[in-house]
Amino acid sequence: MTDNSPPHDAPPPGALCFAFRGGELLVAEDGDGVRVPRVADSGLHAESGVWVDAGEADGLRCFAVSLPDGALEPPGMRFVRLRRLYPLLPAPVYRMAGRASEIVEWEHAHRFCGRCGGRTVASGEALARRCTQCGALHYPRLAPAVLVCVADGDRLLLARSPHFPAGMYSTLAGFVEPGESLEEAAAREVREEVGIEIAGLRYFGSQPWPFPSSLMVAFTAEYAGGDLRPDPAEIEDARWFTVDAMPAVPPVMSLARAMIDDWVRAHGGDPSALETTE
Numbered sequence: 296m297t298d299n300s301p302p303h304d305a306p307p308p309g310a311l312c313f314a315f316r317g318g319e320l321l322v323a324e325d326g327d328g329v330r331v332p333r334v335a336d337s338g339l340h341a342e343s344g345v346w347v348d349a350g351e352a353d354g355l356r357c358f359a360v361s362l363p364d365g366a367l368e369p370p371g372m373r374f375v376r377l378r379r380l381y382p383l384l385p386a387p388v389y390r391m392a393g394r395a396s397e398i399v400e401w402e403h404a405h406r407f408c409g410r411c412g413g414r415t416v417a418s419g420e421a422l423a424r425r426c427t428q429c430g431a432l433h434y435p436r437l438a439p440a441v442l443v444c445v446a447d448g449d450r451l452l453l454a455r456s457p458h459f460p461a462g463m464y465s466t467l468a469g470f471v472e473p474g475e476s477l478e479e480a481a482a483r484e485v486r487e488e489v490g491i492e493i494a495g496l497r498y499f500g501s502q503p504w505p506f507p508s509s510l511m512v513a514f515t516a517e518y519a520g521g522d523l524r525p526d527p528a529e530i531e532d533a534r535w536f537t538v539d540a541m542p543a544v545p546p547v548m549s550l551a552r553a554m555i556d557d558w559v560r561a562h563g564g565d566p567s568a569l570e571t572t573e
């Protein structure tokens with residue numbers, strides 16, 4: 296490489312190509328279903344956008360690029376919303392798609408330095424962008440959010456936000472605020488959203504949530520007092536459900552659904568019988 300080489304070279308033709316148009320990923324479609332194309336098959340080239348080395352998945356190198364809003368699909372391919380690809384792609388490839396989408400979103404949002412307004416460039420080492428004027432390094436940022444699944448004996452608390460698909464209820468959720476622990480965020484969110492107190496908070500699991508750049512941390516908890524008083528600004532309805540009268544719930548890709556399924560199973564129900572919304 297010489298000093299005159301362009302800052303972003305063409306990605307290797309054999310690498311997997313994660314090309315995004317907004318929240319949609321370019322996938323190839325044939326009789327076997329959908330798959331993420333190789334760079335060589337993608338119809339894209341070095342000038343299609345700023346390519347980012349996103350690492351490896353399934354033993355293959357992976358490159359990501361953000362395409363303009365009006366980008367057209369090459370023949371035999373289409374853009375599909377990332378969330379819809381969860382059941383269609385192998386797990387390691389889907390995880391890489393999430394990582395790649397967060398990286399291109401961060402690249403796009405940090406072309407200029409937040410401290411001095413100078414232009415930033417890829418740092419060349421870790422996943423970071425360096426300001427060409429003040430030298431500040433900017434790393435991808437995640438927004439942690441807590442999910443809380445509250446139970447009271449044989450009743451499960453589920454709520455719906457006005458943005459949910461019609462009829463769907465889920466666990467409570469909210470972003471962690473500066474200065475807060477995850478546990479404090481969980482207690483505050485539940486208090487603010489539905490007016491009750493919780494106890495017995497237990498870690499359930501975590502999940503990257505690249506829509507666009509969150510990390511979900513899930514907890515189960517027990518009801519510890521107070522009357523349900525949903526905050527109309529965030530919660531359209533909140534109710535206690537029993538295992539034999541469950542509402543429609545989120546798709547299986549989410550941690551919220553994993554917690555609901557766990558509770559249903561523990562109370563003698565069949566999670567696969569739950570009505571699922573997109």
Ligand SMILES: [Zn+2]
Pocket residue numbers: 408409410411412413426427428429430431
């Ligand atoms: Zn700067």
